[in-house]
Amino acid sequence: MSTMSHDTLFPLTTAKRLNNLGQAGRGEGVIARSIKLLSNRLEPHLQQTVQIPGQGEAGSYAHNRHKENARLIEGTGLLYQLTQNPVYAEFAGQWLLGYAKQYLHMDFHPQKNTNPPGRLFHQILNEQIWLLFASLGYGYIKETLPGEQRETIEQGLFYPMLHLFTETYRHDFDRIHNHGLWAVAAVGISALTVGEEKYVDLAVDGQAGDRESGGFLAQISRLFSPSGYYVEGPYYHRFAIHPLCLFAEALHLHRPELDIYNYKDRVIHKTIQALLATAYPNGDFPALNDASRTMNIQDEGVVTAVALGYSHYGHSDTLTAVAQRQGRIWLHPCAQTLAQQVDTLKEQQPIHWPSIELNEGPDGNRGAQGYLRLQNARGDLSQVTMNYGQHGMDHGHFDTLGITLFNRDQEVLREYGFGRWVNVESKFGGRYLPQNHSWARQTVAHNCVVVDQLCQNNAEADRADQVHGQPHFFIGQGNAQAMSAFANHHFRDIGMQRTALLISLPELDFPVLIDLYRLSSRQAHLYDYVLHYAGQIMQTNIDYSYDKEQRSLLGSNNGYQHLFQVAKGDVTNGLKLTWLQNKSFYTWLSASTAAELIFAQTGANDPEFNLRTENCLLLRKNAGDTLFASAFETHGHFDEASEYCAGATGALERIEVLGHTAQGSVVRLTGKDIHMTIMVSNAPGVTPKTQNIVEVENDTYHWQGFFAITDNNVAGV
Amino acid sequence: MSTMSHDTLFPLTTAKRLNNLGQAGRGEGVIARSIKLLSNRLEPHLQQTVQIPGQGEAGSYAHNRHKENARLIEGTGLLYQLTQNPVYAEFAGQWLLGYAKQYLHMDFHPQKNTNPPGRLFHQILNEQIWLLFASLGYGYIKETLPGEQRETIEQGLFYPMLHLFTETYRHDFDRIHNHGLWAVAAVGISALTVGEEKYVDLAVDGQAGDRESGGFLAQISRLFSPSGYYVEGPYYHRFAIHPLCLFAEALHLHRPELDIYNYKDRVIHKTIQALLATAYPNGDFPALNDASRTMNIQDEGVVTAVALGYSHYGHSDTLTAVAQRQGRIWLHPCAQTLAQQVDTLKEQQPIHWPSIELNEGPDGNRGAQGYLRLQNARGDLSQVTMNYGQHGMDHGHFDTLGITLFNRDQEVLREYGFGRWVNVESKFGGRYLPQNHSWARQTVAHNCVVVDQLCQNNAEADRADQVHGQPHFFIGQGNAQAMSAFANHHFRDIGMQRTALLISLPELDFPVLIDLYRLSSRQAHLYDYVLHYAGQIMQTNIDYSYDKEQRSLLGSNNGYQHLFQVAKGDVTNGLKLTWLQNKSFYTWLSASTAAELIFAQTGANDPEFNLRTENCLLLRKNAGDTLFASAFETHGHFDEASEYCAGATGALERIEVLGHTAQGSVVRLTGKDIHMTIMVSNAPGVTPKTQNIVEVENDTYHWQGFFAITDNNVAGV
Structure with a gap:
């Protein structure tokens, strides 16, 4: 019963090509390793009898078993084509038959979230994924099965599923969404295995057949x-x-x-x-x-x-x-x-x-995501990520102008991620937790500035969907890279601009991140410049009071209800604070004066223990127009196991704001052998040829283009 | 200037043997890799000129530089012998000469702790280590140096150091202590390089020459x-x-x-x-x-x-x-x-x-340290460690009967370790922090029972040094291993016995740990059975109140002043609590009734941010005689990156105390297909032949020897 006598077409390839791939995998190398990974995964199951459970929560035995079964069917089918070992084909055939005999006798799963339920899973998304892989496996072994068994499988399993997705839940089939891609791929690929062209058409062109309102071509065009x-x-x-x-x-x-x-x-x-x-x-x-x-x-x-x-x-x-x-x-x-x-x-x-700016929106004019990358002499890559694009639809966080910093194999200025324990049955069935909304999506849970302890766009997705960040400039090459953007529609009556510069200096082992977060408003507001870090506080230049015997809430909503205050201190003349994260020290310099630094920790209002304990810093300032100017230095090396420590103190000493206007911002950075002035254009519409002038007290700073850096502290270069 | 013409004796070996080793390292394999590691470490320094700084704190540039210099001298000397490349010998010679010319012109370091200061370092311990390695390096290259340079090095560096350690600080030289081993090894080995036998004698035999009051032979005999x-x-x-x-x-x-x-x-x-x-x-x-x-x-x-x-x-x-x-x-x-x-x-x-019990004290009768190990079918090793020996001298913690559990590549029931950031200059010069005493050494910081919120032996080292745990039995083989010990002199008028059993059951993927902590007292006391864990609480069977809006102190001293209360709940009918640590779930079952469970977190009274944020659980009970009976099940698998989760709920359901007397303790463990009765002898002097009888209400349990386990719930087997 060989498939080698002619070349058989499968959905993704042909029998002869898979045979060639199998031959290529007989030596050493990554193909051989990948085949080995696959056969190792399948091996423990080959002696099992068909096991088809009922229904269960995400993470439950039943849920995992169904997921795994589809992958066993696909994997054994594929391995049969790669190795021609009939044991694999028999396995896939038996399990497919098992499902085919039971499927229509199974009830629909009780509906638990917004997605319609399937018979195997709590949401049809999983059922579609199941179909996709099971039908791939079926394709590989179809020729090994007698006609009546094919009939059983196709009529008992694949056609009912195709009907379910395209008829019963037809309202869901054309949704332009990541789920929609699974739906059309599952329908299209399973239709190819049963040779039902009309479903392939549906999957490609959508229900209206216009290739615009639904179907694969619309999905990839519009997503x-x-x-x-x-x-x-x-x-x-x-x-x-x-x-x-x-x-x-x-x-x-x-x-x-x-x-x-x-x-x-x-x-x-x-x-x-x-x-x-x-x-x-x-x-x-x-x-x-x-x-x-x-x-x-x-x-x-x-x-x-x-x-x-x-x-x-x-x-x-x-x-x-x-x-x-x-x-x-x-x-x-x-x-x-x-x-x-x-x-x-x-x-x-x-x-x-390379550094890259990825535009957003159907026409690329609804903001962007910026990624700056710089490598140091030892090959370590620093990456700064800034979000100045759209709200992320149903999964969006309210964090426009939020940044992250990564280097030395770790995220330094950190994202919390979602509030969810995926597939952990005992944590709300692995679904999104209430804290996803109350904490993880809130502005304060990000490296952002929070105005008046609120949340961007009042935490309303509909409102957030209507606005977006506005790119200002992006320079992704050279030893001084920068990106700048505005977000003027995220807090009422507040103009916001953030500029992140990643600069290599010969005096420093790692690129320094300069972060200039500018806020403009006619009224005074309470601004919280928030940083999420991990690790241990090593030292700071400010006096602070530590809440030794109790911890109290930092606020009552917008995420603040999850924060305990740990300590608080006045920042009167600039801030310097160093923490240790694993093997690396990080020093944050801020130019702020007349501000307050709050050390905070998550954990409040979390009675189900759904949040992780994490630390953050809030630099709080009451102001109308202000510029939060920061520098982040990466330095030193600590290895606890070998008890080696060097460079616990950074080389940078001070960052100062020399001036900031609607035209531009000028800051000075000083440290051991370092005297830099950094000038950034704040004027929308700036071009590489724009002449910028900022006058502050007795000094005038002028430069051409988006930004300029001088390597001494004399202005006007 | 070859050293190969005759075989030269070095302190540790000979030139010919090192030459052979170098030959063996020319192929592939671990010798070649080790030589490569060494030469890679030295490589960046070979072009440097001699750099001899002043003095500094632990972790400072000066401190690190001196440490590294000794290792450069030793490493280049050794590599010279392994490779016969004269570049290495020249380097070692230059740096030794540099030190020799400066050493006597350097002042003594200001004294910072109980150890006397050196000229290079803040404590002579570091200076002795320096001498040991520098003199090893000197030995390897001595023959390459002209006589006057040898004279300079020996008279300017080695003899003054020998004099410092054996004369100036002679009172310290014979101390039986880990520092003492460095002192005698440094003196002995450097004496061998300069050919000064009298110092070798001193290092071997001690100042009194009796081989008992000091010197290497006394050290290894008495330590x-x-x-x-x-x-x-x-x-x-x-x-x-x-x-x-x-x-x-x-x-x-x-x-x-x-x-x-x-x-x-x-x-x-x-x-x-x-x-x-x-x-x-x-x-x-x-x-x-x-x-x-x-x-x-x-x-x-x-x-x-x-x-x-x-x-x-x-x-x-x-x-x-x-x-x-x-x-x-x-x-x-x-x-x-x-x-x-x-x-x-x-x-x-x-x-x-293998599992092993390591006795303590000069005659092996001052308690012991117990280590049980069991491997599961997949090869994973579980290890339970229990301390029922002596107090650890100056570095002792007050944690007799403390246990830890390790499996799946992580410590599960955890030690906090010391309160210290070794060699981190900005953390008190890398020395022990005040929190080492106020938290890390306290009983509550360990997996122990705390009586009346106190600390064992009132946290007095002198008192603790006089007592020790008393081994009861140790069975380190088979599928049911156990160790049991008493500690009756650690809290006033309290008798304590802890028995840890590690048992493989065919129904469970990993060995289960049964922990029986028995306390006896004529008066009622407040007992806190404390567990230190890491990770996320997944679920529990008890109702608890979560301190949503504030955190308050758990106590005012003995370590409790560092704990915030997070939540609290009554345990009325047994406890079941599951947490997730990385990829593994752990379920703790306790038999307790009429108890209270406190969820706590470190962080209080730590104004310098010297402690890590860690979680613990305190099971609190007011009683005279009581038995804390627990079972710890390891189960399931969670992989966040691949979003796989299985087995989040364990198979064990309940542990109950059937009875506990001065004769024995009897508990029952039940779960899916599991019904076990576990009987443990509490009588000092028990032997494998002892007949134990425990009568409780209408039941009589009897067994022979240290402990017995039945695989059903019928008593008296």
């Missing part, structure tokens, strides 16, 4: 901005890109006339690039919007996207480095060239994407 | 108990073992008549074994007494001890696995056989020491 960025952020992007890549590859094979890889100005290439370009140098994705802090390039969707991108859009050293870090490869014939490249590499190559 | 355990615990043990090994190897070569490796019933072998046997399966040492949480088998002292132990006391698979995990080897000819063994291994071998 991403021209830069390829996905509005919900990388956590949901990597989830959406998986079905996108699978169905794209299927259409490449079965509907070559669509020329899918060139579709819509190569949107698939752009969106793969955009996803990868958000990642930190260690491969983790910044937790923008609702997102876990640990999602990374190991995710299967990213593994698929890397192979597919390399195959269809050509070589890139960084892409190869990403594949190398992933340590495995998509088991698809298109991955073979990439695998060969990876096998030539010995030491892990750095994943160094 | 360790018959089991080889070092009273201060593994953190200081690994520090003491380094000079011990170096000087032992020197005496093996230069004073063979001492037969040092058989001295005192092979005390050197025993103490190496004892140190290694304390380590967790991941190579970290449990933080007993003052200790960091991260000290591990990578420490140079341990690397030296492993090679030396293997060479002089023979092969052991576990020793080889330790060396393999270390990833490098002591660059000494004696390490060559071990290196060959390591090079034959491919996958990392498990470090599985």
Whole structure:
């Protein structure tokens, strides 16, 4: 019963090509390792009898078992094609038959959230994912089954599911959304396995057949901005890109006339690039919007996207480095060239994407996400991320102008991520927790400025969806990079501009981050410049009072109800504060005077223990127009196990605001052998040729273009 | 100027043997890797001119520089012998000359702690370590220097140091202490390099020459108990073992008549074994007494001890696995056989020491340290550590009967470790912090029972030094292991017994820990059964009130002043509480009724931010005689990055106390398919033949020996 007598078409490839891939995987190298990973995963199950449980919560045995079963069917089917070992085909056939005999006898799951329920899972999203993988597996072994068994599987399982997704829940099928991509990919790919072209058409063109209101072509045209960025952020992007890549590859094979890889100005290439370009140098994705802090390039969707991108859009050293870090490869014939490249590499190559600004919105004019990256002499990459784009739809956080800093293999100015324990049954069935709204999405939970202890756009998603940040300038090359943006519609009557500069100085081991957060208002407001850090406070130049015997609430809502005050001190003449995070010291210098520093910790109003204990700092100032000017120095080295410590004190001493007007901001940074003046344009519409002038008291500062830095403290250079 | 024309004796070996080692390191394998590590470490310094700073705090540039300079001198000297490259010899010679010209012109460091100051360092301990390594380096290159330079180095540097340690601070030289080992090794080894036998005698025999009141032989005879355990615990043990090994190897070569490796019933072998046997399966040492949480088998002292132990006391698979995990080897000819063994291994071998009880005190009758270890079917090792020995001298914690639990690559029931940021200049010069006494050493900071919110022995070291735990029984083999001990002199008028059982059950994925902590007193007392954990609370069966809007102090002294109360609830009918630590779930079952559970967190009264934020649980009960009976189940798997979760709820349901008397304790454990009765003897003097009878209400339980377990809930088996 060999499939080798002719070349069989599967949804994603052909039998002969998989046979070739299997041959290529017999030696050493990343293909062999990936096949080994797959066979190791399947091995413990091969002796099991068919196990089809009932229904359960996310994280429950039943939920996990169904998920795993689909992947066993797909994995054994694939491995059958790679190895021609009939044991795998028999396994997949038996389990498919088991499901086919039971499926229609199972009740619908009681509905628990906004997604309609399935028969196997609590939401049809999971059922669609199940169908996609189970039908891939079925495709690989279909020829090994007698006709009546095929009939049982197709009529008892696949057609009912196709009906469920396209008829029963037809209202949901065309939704332009990450779930929508899974829906069309599942329907399209399963339709290819049963040879039902009408469902393929539906999946490609949408119910209206217009390729605009629904279907795969509409999804990929409308989900991403021209830069390829996905509005919900990388956590949901990597989830959406998986079905996108699978169905794209299927259409490449079965509907070559669509020329899918060139579709819509190569949107698939752009969106793969955009996803990868958000990642930190260690491969983790910044937790923008609702997102876990640990999602990374190991995710299967990213593994698929890397192979597919390399195959269809050509070589890139960084892409190869990403594949190398992933340590495995998509088991698809298109991955073979990439695998060969990876096998030539010995030491892990750095994943160094260039600095990039990713525009947002259908026309690319609804703000952007900025990523600055600078490498130091020892090869360490610093990355600064700034959000000046759109609100992230249903998963958005109220953190426009929020930044993160990453270096030395860790996030330094940190995102909290979502309030959710994914798939942990005992934590609300793994769903989003109330604290996701009350803490994780609030402005104060981010590295932002909070006005009057409120939340941007009053924490109303509808309102936030209507506004966005406004890019000012972005310079992503050289040893002094910078990005600047406005957000004038996020707090009532408040103008906000944030400029982040990442600068390499020969005197410092790591690039320094200069952060200029400017607020303008005719009335005085209470501004909280908030920083989220991890680790231990080492020293500070201010006197503070520590709440030794009690902790009290910092506020009553907008996230403040989750913060306890730990200590508080007046900042009268600039701030210097050093903390230790793992092996690295970080010193924060602020120019503020007449301000107050609050040390705070999460934990209040969390009776279910749903939040992690985290620390933050709030620099509080009562003002109308003000400029929070900060410098962040990375320095020293601490290794507790070997008891080595050096450089606990940084080289920077002071940052001062020399002036800030609607035209520009001028600050001075001083330290050991360092005297710098930094001038930044605040005028919307600035160009590289604009002449900027800022007059402050007796000094006049002038420079051309977006920003200027002088390496001494004489003004007017 | 070759040293190869004849075989030159160095303190630790000969030129020909080092030449052989260098040859062996030219291929691949662990010797080559170790040489590469050394040359990589030296490489950045070879072009530097001699840099001899003044004096500074621990962690300061000056302090680090001096430390590093000694290691550069030693390292380049050694590498010269391994490679015959004269560049290395020149470097060592130049730096030694630099020091020799300056040393006597430097003032003594201002004294900061109880140790006398040196000229280079704030305490002579560091100066002795400096001398040891610098003189080793000198030995390797001595023959390359003209006579006048040798004269300068010996007269300007080594003799003054020898004089300092043996005359100026002669009162300190014979102290039996870990510092004392460094002192004698430094004096002995440097005396060998300058050929001054009288100092070698002094270092071996002590000032009185009696080999009992001081000197190396007295140190190794008196510092360790018959089991080889070092009273201060593994953190200081690994520090003491380094000079011990170096000087032992020197005496093996230069004073063979001492037969040092058989001295005192092979005390050197025993103490190496004892140190290694304390380590967790991941190579970290449990933080007993003052200790960091991260000290591990990578420490140079341990690397030296492993090679030396293997060479002089023979092969052991576990020793080889330790060396393999270390990833490098002591660059000494004696390490060559071990290196060959390591090079034959491919996958990392498990470090599985047998369960062991290490007795304490000069005659082995002052209590013991117990280590139970059980491996599960998947190879994961669980380890339970219990301290029922002596107070740890100046570095002792008040935690007799304290336990820790380790499995799945992490400490679960946790030690806080010391209150100290070693070598962090900005944290009190890296010295012990006030919180070491006020928190880290207190009973409440350990997994212990605290009586009346006090501290064992009133936190007085003198008093604690006079008492010790009393071993009851220790069964370290089979699928049901147990250890039991008494501590009746640690709280006034309170008898205490703790029994820890580690039991493998076919129904559970990991061994279950049963913890029976029995207290006896004629009066009622407030007992706090304390557990230190890390991670997130997942669920519990009790109702509790969460202090939503404030946190208040748990007490005013004995460590309670550092604890905030987070939540509190009544335990009326047994407790079940699950937390998640990284990838693993842990469920604590307690049999307690009429008790109160307090959720607490450190952070109070810590105005310098010297403590880490950690969580603990206090099960509080007012009683005279009582038995805290607990079971700890390890279960499930959570992987946030891949969003996989299974087994969040454990299989165990309930633990109950059926009875406890002076004769014995009887508890019942139930869960899914689990019905166990556990009977433990409480009678001092119990033997394997003792017939135990416990009568409770209408039931009689009898068993023979230390403990018994039945696999159903019928008594009297």
